[in-house]
Amino acid sequence: MSNGDQGKPMTSAQSNRRYFRNLLLNPAYQLKYVFWLGLTGLLLTAINCTIFYIFTRENYSILVDLAPMTDEVKTQLYQELYQIIGYMGLFSLAFLILVCFLGLALSHRTAGPLYHFKRVFESIKNGKHEARVHLRPKDDFKDVAQAFNEMMDKLPLK
DSSP states (O other), rough: OOTOOOBBBHHHHHHHHHHHHHHSSSSHHHHHHHHHHHHHHHHHHHHHHHHHHHHHHHHHHHHHHHHOOHHHHHHHHHHHHHHHHHHHHHHHHHHHHHHHHHHHHHHHHHHHHHHHHHHHHHHHHTTTTTTTOOOOTSOOHHHHHHHHHHHHSSOOOO
């Protein structure tokens, strides 16, 4: 990759900044989208882990306390229960992070076209009436872009 301004190859840090700048085309919209998606996932994960813990702990207590075992074995069983709960929480957190990244990628598919529409609107406002919206194959709002382009083709130009 080259740096467009200086003709020099981009450093890794410059490439990473460019990637993140391009990923967050509309940070306010995209981060709000990811926040609400993540908050929903966090609440569902917390509820799921709490319900699992309450019912499992209750049943564990009944089974362990009534079973003829030594205190050492009972302690070991409770440690395993806490280990299972810890793994559930850890995997839930990993899943939540994955969902947030997926949400960021999906929001990019809507923020990208909106960003492009805005740039085309600015071009038309500045007198470039031949400007049209051209979206990537996987972007959303293709029907809106097509309707906009058809409208622009039918407008009488000054």
